[in-house]
Amino acid sequence: MTTDKKYKNFQATLGLLSQEPLSKYTSFRVGGPADLLAAPRDRQTLIAILKLAKQEGFPVTILGGGTNTLVSDKGIKGLVIVLKELKSFPCILDTESNTQDRKTLHADAGERLSTVCQFAMDRGLAGLEFAAGIPGTLGGALIMNAGTAAWEISQVVAALEVINTKTFTFKTIKRKDLAFSYRQLSAVDILIVGAHLSLTPADPAGIKKRFDQALKAKTTTQPISLASAGCFFKNPSSHAPAGKLIEDAGLKGKKINGAQISKRHANFIVNTGNARCEDIIALKNLVQKTVFEKYHIKLETEVKVTGE
Numbered sequence: 051m052t053t054d055k056k057y058k059n060f061q062a063t064l065g066l067l068s069q070e071p072l073s074k075y076t077s078f079r080v081g082g083p084a085d086l087l088a089a090p091r092d093r094q095t096l097i098a099i100l101k102l103a104k105q106e107g108f109p110v111t112i113l114g115g116g117t118n119t120l121v122s123d124k125g126i127k128g129l130v131i132v133l134k135e136l137k138s139f140p141c142i143l144d145t146e147s148n149t150q151d152r153k154t155l156h157a158d159a160g161e162r163l164s165t166v167c168q169f170a171m172d173r174g175l176a177g178l179e180f181a182a183g184i185p186g187t188l189g190g191a192l193i194m195n196a197g198t199a200a201w202e203i204s205q206v207v208a209a210l211e212v213i214n215t216k217t218f219t220f221k222t223i224k225r226k227d228l229a230f231s232y233r234q235l236s237a238v239d240i241l242i243v244g245a246h247l248s249l250t251p252a253d254p255a256g257i258k259k260r261f262d263q264a265l266k267a268k269t270t271t272q273p274i275s276l277a278s279a280g281c282f283f284k285n286p287s288s289h290a291p292a293g294k295l296i297e298d299a300g301l302k303g304k305k306i307n308g309a310q311i312s313k314r315h316a317n318f319i320v321n322t323g324n325a326r327c328e329d330i331i332a333l334k335n336l337v338q339k340t341v342f343e344k345y346h347i348k349l350e351t352e353v354k355v356t357g358e
């Protein structure tokens with residue numbers, strides 16, 4: 051059977067979307083179509099889709115909220131699984147590890163990080179307020195070890211619930227067995243489906259104050275109203291932050307077609323309206339080349355580039 055025919059059968063069996071434009075699923079608002087797209091609402095459906103995809107030999111690409119991902123103009127071959135519908139409302143777990151000082155919040159990977167953050171704040175639980183303004187899903191935040199200069203989400207992780215994509219089994223991995231580093235969780239063959247976050251009971255007014263301060267700092271320094279994927283490059287470990295290097299290299303405001311180095315924050319590439327992935331990649335290459343020529347520093351992308 052041809053691959054196209056296999057895709058059609060697969061689509062019909064599971065009721066999936068075909069040739070779905072991925073620009074609808076990424077905050078950059080660019081990206082060609084997925085051959086097939088699934089957005090499972092529960093873990094059993096997710097497992098069924100993963101098993102069938104493996105049986106048929108389809109490549110699988112995972113998207114959460116698509117806020118840290120740049121998809122190519124030709125799109126993605128095979129099956130894209132969007133995990134942002136995989137959610138039920140967060141809750142406080144009644145576990146032995148709860149104490150006067152620590153409470154365990156449970157949330158599914160598809161939950162928006164902002165919803166989890168708000169849920170914790172409403173219950174007087176501190177630890178997530180520094181995530182103010184970070185878009186995307188909880189699962190994406192965990193894989194990216196999302197954070198700010200002073201905080202990252204790994205600081206509150208107690209355990210992750212995952213699916214092993216080789217054996218299709220569920221497992222809970224404790225914090226001590228997880229390898230988090232700067233904007234990264236080293237994880238092979240797993241999908242995160244839920245998390246246990248360890249938070250601290252605290253004065254709600256103080257939590258709200260820290261949340262508001264973090265949000266204000268973000269909205270005043272970053273171009274959050276424009277289409278982007280947040281900071282494009284990782285900060286080099288022993289130099290000035292990437293944004294400062296890019297700004298000092300004279301690239302702030304530089305445009306290639308619809309893609310532009312933000313005038314507000316030079317580590318943001320923004321889509322001014324009609325950018326294509328190739329424009330954003332051209333700008334990325336220009337930044338890397340210019341910064342290397344000027345400072346001998348290789349800027350690594352924080353944004354995940356995917357597709358054909």
Ligand SMILES: Cc1cc2nc3c(=O)[nH]c(=O)nc-3n(C[C@H](O)[C@H](O)[C@H](O)COP(=O)(O)OP(=O)(O)OC[C@H]3O[C@@H](n4cnc5c(N)ncnc54)[C@H](O)[C@@H]3O)c2cc1C
Nearest residue numbers: 114115116117118119186187189190191196197242279280
């Ligand atoms: C305006 C703006 C501001 C931002 N500010 C910040 C910031 O302050 N700090 C920061 O760290 N980031 C920031 N970001 C980047 C982004 O929001 C975060 O990295 C976010 O946590 C990504 O979540 P997501 O669900 O959108 O991930 P996606 O972009 O969907 O996915 C990112 C990666 O994770 C993988 N993935 C997603 N979900 C799962 C899962 N459940 N299991 C396994 N793999 C998975 C994907 O395959 C992909 O490789 C910002 C982005 C924007 C647009």
